Amino acid sequence: MDVIFNQLFVGLSIASILLLVALGLTFTFGQMNVINMAHGEFIMAGAYTTYVLQTAFGTGLLTLSFGLALPAAFLVAGTLGLILEFLVIRRLYGRPLDTLLVTWGVGLMLQQLARDIFGAQNVSVSAPGVLNGGMEIAGVSLSYSRLFIIAIVALVVVVIASYMKRTPAGRRMRAVMQNRSLASVSGVRTRRVDRTTFFIGSGLAGVAGVGISLLGAVGPTIGLNYIIDAFLVVIVGGLGQLRGAILAAIALGMANSFIEYGTTASVAKAGVFLLIVLFLQWRPQGLVVQARRGLAS
Amino acid sequence: MSTMAKLLPTGTPRPSAFLVRFVIMAATLLLVAPWLLSDFRLSLLAKFLCFAIIAVGIGLAYGQGGMLVLGQGLFFGIGGYAMGMHLKIVDAGEGQLPDILTYSGKYDSLPALWKPFSSAWFAIPMAILLPMAIAALLGAAIFRQRIRGPYFAILSQALAAAFVVVLVGNNALTGGTNGLTNFQSFFGLSVTSPSDQRTLYFIVVVVLLIVFLLTRELVLGRYGRVLIATRDDEDRVRFLGYDPARVKLFAYVMAAGMAGLAGALFVPVVGIISPALLGIVPSIEMVIWVALGGRTVLAWAAAGAVIVNWAKTSVSEQFPSGWLYLQGLLFVVVILYLPKGIAGAVEHIRAYIGRLPPTGGLRILMSSGDRPPKQAAKPNPTEEAA
Numbered sequence: 140m141d142v143i144f145n146q147l148f149v150g151l152s153i154a155s156i157l158l159l160v161a162l163g164l165t166f167t168f169g170q171m172n173v174i175n176m177a178h179g180e181f182i183m184a185g186a187y188t189t190y191v192l193q194t195a196f197g198t199g200l201l202t203l204s205f206g207l208a209l210p211a212a213f214l215v216a217g218t219l220g221l222i223l224e225f226l227v228i229r230r231l232y233g234r235p236l237d238t239l240l241v242t243w244g245v246g247l248m249l250q251q252l253a254r255d256i257f258g259a260q261n262v263s264v265s266a267p268g269v270l271n272g273g274m275e276i277a278g279v280s281l282s283y284s285r286l287f288i289i290a291i292v293a294l295v296v297v298v299i300a301s302y303m304k305r306t307p308a309g310r311r312m313r314a315v316m317q318n319r320s321l322a323s324v325s326g327v328r329t330r331r332v333d334r335t336t337f338f339i340g341s342g343l344a345g346v347a348g349v350g351i352s353l354l355g356a357v358g359p360t361i362g363l364n365y366i367i368d369a370f371l372v373v374i375v376g377g378l379g380q381l382r383g384a385i386l387a388a389i390a391l392g393m394a395n396s397f398i399e400y401g402t403t404a405s406v407a408k409a410g411v412f413l414l415i416v417l418f419l420q421w422r423p424q425g426l427v428v429q430a431r432r433g434l435a436s
Numbered sequence: 437m438s439t440m441a442k443l444l445p446t447g448t449p450r451p452s453a454f455l456v457r458f459v460i461m462a463a464t465l466l467l468v469a470p471w472l473l474s475d476f477r478l479s480l481l482a483k484f485l486c487f488a489i490i491a492v493g494i495g496l497a498y499g500q501g502g503m504l505v506l507g508q509g510l511f512f513g514i515g516g517y518a519m520g521m522h523l524k525i526v527d528a529g530e531g532q533l534p535d536i537l538t539y540s541g542k543y544d545s546l547p548a549l550w551k552p553f554s555s556a557w558f559a560i561p562m563a564i565l566l567p568m569a570i571a572a573l574l575g576a577a578i579f580r581q582r583i584r585g586p587y588f589a590i591l592s593q594a595l596a597a598a599f600v601v602v603l604v605g606n607n608a609l610t611g612g613t614n615g616l617t618n619f620q621s622f623f624g625l626s627v628t629s630p631s632d633q634r635t636l637y638f639i640v641v642v643v644l645l646i647v648f649l650l651t652r653e654l655v656l657g658r659y660g661r662v663l664i665a666t667r668d669d670e671d672r673v674r675f676l677g678y679d680p681a682r683v684k685l686f687a688y689v690m691a692a693g694m695a696g697l698a699g700a701l702f703v704p705v706v707g708i709i710s711p712a713l714l715g716i717v718p719s720i721e722m723v724i725w726v727a728l729g730g731r732t733v734l735a736w737a738a739a740g741a742v743i744v745n746w747a748k749t750s751v752s753e754q755f756p757s758g759w760l761y762l763q764g765l766l767f768v769v770v771i772l773y774l775p776k777g778i779a780g781a782v783e784h785i786r787a788y789i790g791r792l793p794p795t796g797g798l799r800i801l802m803s804s805g806d807r808p809p810k811q812a813a814k815p816n817p818t819e820e821a822a
Contacts, residue, residue, distance in 0.1 A: 168586075172586075174586050174589075174590075227768060227772065230772055231771075231772070235585055235586045236504045236585065236586065236589065237771045237775070239504065239506075239586065239589060240720070240723065240724065240727060240767055240771050241767060241768050241771045241772065243720055243767060244724075244763070244764040244765070244766070244767020244768045244771075245764060245767075245768060246764070247760055247763055247764035247767070248760070248761055248764035248765065250760065251757060251760035251761055251764070254757065254760075255757065363716065363717070367590070367593060367594050367597050367716060370590045370594075371590065371594055374587055374590060374591070403605055404601070404605060405601045405602045405604070405605025405606065406602075406605075408597075408598050408601040408602070409598045409599075409601070409602050412594055412595060412598045415591075415594075416574065416577050416578070416591065417577075419577070419578070419581060419583060419591075420577060420580075420581055423581035423582060423583050
């Protein structure tokens with residue numbers, strides 16, 4: 140029984156990280172059909188923001204610097220996203236495969252930039268005292284930093300969901316996602332909505348970076364570890380679907396955790412990939428599908 | 437009218453002009469390069485030409501077929517490991533364990549995975565057939581469900597990533613992150629001797645030229661036309677009675693086989709195969725060679741592999757950190773401003789000069805994979821729903 144609880148918690152923890160990383164992608168990919176491979180580097184920017192704030196404030200004010208890091212990382216990564224959108228991506232709408240290659244190139248430059256600024260060595264972010272240690276429930280030890288990440292994800296999901304549901308800007312965003320031309324002829328300025336979406340999506344990557352900085356060392360290539368898995372979450376969940384992304388992240392996290400138990404991490408990785416390919420045989424468009432007419436591609 | 441003129445063959449595709457260019461290129465590679473270059477540079481060139489074999493495959497699947505194959509490192513790696521295992525076993529000698537297997541102390545005799553690779557008759561075909569089989573399985577599963585575009589790209593990439601994790605995870609069997617290295621001989625040739633490295637170079641050149649010619653035949657033939665049509669409008673091809681899944685699958689499988697073949701040649705030429713050569717990063721780089729050279733023209737795709745890697749070597753020799761900036765910038769500039777790569781630039785220059793005749797048979801293939809906005813002037817009703 141303990142084993143099951145333990146694996147459940149591990150799975151939930153993996154799921155929370157996957158979701159945090161994939162949330163931003165599901166909007167940029169879903170709404171704009173842009174495959175932003177530099178998303179991983181925005182995560183890195185968020186993680187380094189935490190590090191910079193910590194070094195600036197010193198060890199005495201860990202909790203404060205960490206609290207500040209969340210909005211700061213959102214802004215830093217979001218701004219990077221805006222710049223990327225302005226300089227590159229807006230020239231490439233309708234060419235999704237090309238956005239993939241271009242943003243990968245941008246990612247390479249950002250990695251090298253991080254290497255030149257912070258050094259090739261990994262740096263470490265120390266968790267604030269509140270997050271050290273953990274608690275034990277039903278024989279399972281839950282570390283506070285993992286619980287904290289789950290809490291961030293829950294918060295982000297609630298904020299995003301209410302933003303999309305309740306605010307006019309969120310409604311415009313959904314409108315563009317569902318039918319760009321119709322939104323456009325109804326007076327929605329789709330280009331401006333795109334920019335906002337890209338800002339939010341990239342900013343979420345920054346928030347993810349803050350969470351990930353709690354889990355291990357921060358290095359220039361930290362984003363690479365997450366980007367592919369995040370895209371898999373988006374594919375399994377369905378494009379631009381918050382609900383789909385949540386379900387997919389939980390499913391992949393749990394699959395990973397339970398396959399890994401009793402086998403190895405590498406078997407789990409291959410097994411999850413196999414499951415995804417099989418799943419796509421059943422639902423090629425992902426878990427949650429937007430109803431569409433015609434030969435939507 | 438102009439689109440029709442582009443689609444239909446206008447007269448004969450001038451084989452003579454192609455033949456002249458091909459002979460010049462072959463002569464340069466076979467005669468001039470070995471005479472001009474030092475041993476070290478020549479074996480570097482051999483390495484780049486192995487990459488060019490992969491690039492021809494990517495040119496077929498991505499340039500002509502429109503499938504963004506981001507996981508070619510996987511197939512390259514399988515080819516490399518198949519050959520590597522065979523060479524390791526031969527180096528160790530009869531009844532002896534290859535050094536890589538002794539480190540863990542787990543094995544007394546050859547493990548089941550290694551055993552069949554002691555025969556060259558198994559190892560060499562497998563270096564090509566195994567990648568093709570894997571591509572066929574993955575491709576069939578994906579294309580049948582009409583999963584395309586970016587989805588396919590990400591899935592093919594995830595497979596390469598998973599393969600690397602498996603390789604590193606089973607380090608007792610595969611050498612882990614170090615991979616297989618320290619090879620001594622390759623079918624009687626000494627891998628370390630300069631003169632035998634020259635022989636290897638000639639083998640690579642000949643294989644590349646054959647692969648290129650065969651692929652070119654394929655692209656210029658009936659199949660190539662259907663493949664390009666599938667790239668440009670998959671639904672229309674389906675309505676005409678073809679099965680786009682099968683058309684795409686064939687190109688993907690061929691590309692996988694070429695990458696496997698390149699891996700098998702790479703091992704004796706370079707003397708190492710390791711996970712770092714075939715993960716996500718190298719796999720995307722492979723596509724960039726092709727994009728930079730010119731994705732729609734096979735010869736330029738192959739040339740792209742050599743040009744990018746040559747630039748990488750010379751720039752990193754001078755400024756180690758400069759290359760990464762330059763590489764990133766190349767990606768951006770080429771895709772944004774030169775969607776047809778160097779081939780497109782050359783074509784522009786030709787048109788500008790105006791005196792030179794346009795290139796021969798491959799010219800009709802010069803419409804780009806992801807149509808640039810200029811050509812997509814005609815609104816496509818099916819795309820509006822997307």
